[in-house]
Amino acid sequence: MSKIEHFLASSKAALTQTELARRIQLASGDYTQEEMGKPSFLKFMGEADLLIEPARRWLRKFDLPKAERPQTVILFPGFGHGPSRMRYMAQLLEEAGHTAKDWGQGRNWGVAEETLQGLEARLLDVCKKSGGQVALVGWSLGGLYARELAKLHPDCISKVITLGSPFSGSRRSNNIWRLYSVITGESVDEPGIDTDASEKPAVETIAFWSPNDGAIGPRSAAGKPGERDRAIALRCTHAGFTYDPKAIMAVLAELDRAPAM
Known part of the structure; x- marks a missing residue:
């Protein structure tokens, strides 16, 4: 290896170590007060239920209402997940008579202006092809994107349904923010878009939350009056919002409910 190649390799390694250290620093610190309300460690461990879910699907039978x-529904995955995580819900929505569309952005790797712009184009395209308004269903971080889109293009959207999405209160009232900082390299205090997550879109907005959620604090996902139109409690894990029968049936019921005037 030449001296130049050695220098470049050493510099790259140093930069990598520096960046890793910076990300770890973002995820460090005592934020006890800001983390109040986050789920317990025991509930967080309950999210391992996701591992056995695929096997249960073979035994589960849904009596789906027609x-x-x-309507056309766009599904938004949570942090670190892509359309495949929402595919089971999409399949059941389709069987019930809806048209399900993925968000068209691959995996959800955090809050970014570029992603939001891509979602705007996706929304306008789906809305045009469907010939009317569409409903948005967003799980976890995907729900935050759904809310932002509804603020930008309310005329295209009939309603927004969030599933365990942390739009209210402290950005650290959850068990995910440290991992989010390490993976994205961004502080939760400085998200990739300039927004007030708790501001309600100018369309009907329904927030599903669960006392059994092991990732997101229940109050953060339920929100306060004025931040959403209605909050509905379910008893499922955070991952379960995408596959639990109670969650699927609740989403179907909301899609059939006429939008509030």
Whole structure:
């Protein structure tokens, strides 16, 4: 290896170590007060239920109600997940009579202006092709994107449904923020877009939350009056919002509910 190659390799390694140290620093610190309300470690461990879910699907049988108000629905995955995580819900929505669309952005690797712009284009395209308004269903971080899109293009959207999405209160009232900082290299105090996550979109907005959520604090996902129109409690894990029968049936019921005037 030449001296130049050795220098470049050493510099790259140093930069990598420096960046890793910076990310670890972002995820460090005592934020006890800001983390109040986050789920317990025991509930967080309950999220391992996700590992056995695929096997249960073979035994599960749904008595799906037929959609009274068939519509186009865009599904938004949570942090670190892509359309495949929402595919089971999409399949059941389709069987009930709805048209399910993925968000078109691959895996959700955090809050970014570029992603939001891509979602705007995706929303306008789906809205145009469907010939009317569409409903947005977002799980976890995906729900935050759904809310932001509804603020930008309310005329395209019939309603927004969030599933365990942390739009209210402290950005550290959850068990994910440290991992988020390490993976994205961004502080939760400085998200990739300039927004007030708790501001309610100008469309009907329904927030599902669960006391059994092991990732997101229940109050953060339920929100306060004025931050959403209605908050509905379910008893499922955080991952379970995407596959638990109670969650699927609740989403179907909301899609059939006529939008509030």
